[in-house]
Amino acid sequence: MVTLDCTTSHHDEVTLVTLRLRDLDAPTRVTVRNCLDGPVWPPRREGLPVTGWTEAGFEGVVGPGDHALGYATPASPADPPAVLDDVTPAPDADGTPSESATDVVRDLGDPSPPADAVPAGAATTDAESRDTDADPSESAPATPRSRADGRTPAVVEPWLEAMTARVEVAESLADADTLPAATAAVREAGGLAEVRALAASGAADERRLREVARRAETLANRRAAATVPVETLARIA
Amino acid sequence: MILAVTGGKGGVGKSTVAYNLAAELDGVVVDGDLAMADLPAGHGPDLHDVLAGRATVHEAVRPDGPVTTVPCGRTLAGARAADPRALTDALATLDRTYRWVVVDSPAGLRADVGLPLTVADAAVVVTTPSTAAIADALRVRELARELDAGLCRVVLNRTGSDPATRPVADRFGAPVVTIPDSDALATAQRHGVPVRQTAPDSRARGAFEELAAAVYDCSSV
Known part of the structure; x- marks a missing residue:
């Protein structure tokens, strides 16, 4: 019988919810739903929610044994903070979903240059950056710019x-x-x-x-x- | 077939290999180095525009050069506006139109290296004989293995006259193609043309023909 233990702690207007899934004896698909009156702030890696976390809580396949999950929310603590909505045995799933593009970014890191590396004012230059090597006869009259664009x-x-x-x-x-x-x-x-x-x-x-x-x-x-x-x-x- | 040309270390000749391999295969080469593009660009939308949702990948294809290319923008702002996750869809779209899609991957081991490998059918790992380059190439080989991109060939670039390929092949567990140090190749790359056009009888050209034949073999397995 799968059990879910929850504990909460409240710091600086943020509630941290710790969940323990115990006594799983086989791979199981679990759905944990947040009951607190606020959005789920899931754990993130490289800016992206960890696999399985949704706006409502966590859904995914976990292997046998004990598992710890945790999230944060701006809502006040309540009892219970989260409930186990669904427990379905998933004997065929090995708990390792296939790699999607999001998984790859999460695992390896976003390759985009950091914001600090982009020169000030360059954010508006999507079109301008291309103009540097564009055909001059084309770039001048063919692209009428709004005043806000070409300040x-x-x-x-x-x-x-x-x-x-x-x-x-x-x-x-x-x-x-x-x-x-x-x-x-x-x-x-x-x-x-x-x-x-x-x-x-x-x-x-x-x-x-x-x-x-x-x-x-x-x-x-x-x-x-x-x-x-x-x-x-x-x-x- | 999507082929990721990758290598880990910068400056080992990934772009040169990708460009010349695409020329031999008569395929399209995609400049996947989102922050430091180095394939010839020209006018029109580029990969940054595609990844930011401003253009379709077909609009970014330049079919008029010596090699059909999807160039990448060269601004940091463009790189930051691009969503690298869109790269897998863009490559899959090209794969439906072109027989060969060769991706010139950047250096390092971040997601811009991993994303092409998730959709690639095979990988070509480029390295020079230096220890540092081989160490990085082995790391990329591991990543390619995790992401199910089979290693087709290891390209040992800038070798001397009599390179020891056997130890390299043993370490990578894949056959090695060597590309000798070549002025003809360097000159061709600097001018943005494949070596098959400028020096069709050179040894470097022969190496790319050998590599292209090996890639054909990998695709038929």
């Missing part, structure tokens, strides 16, 4: 904002086709003198914006074409 440098942003404000004022002046609207637009622009100045600087503004766009475009293409051969340089260094 403009801090030194450029104030100037662009000033230009945006002037363009918006010019647009609202151009769109005003009734007398009240025109009056409001002129007042918004800061008076007739300001409107005259704005009109005079229209061509210059446009030239300057186009010049910046042209230089940025050229630089972007050159940057895209120049792939830094890190591996080669590291090898000769």
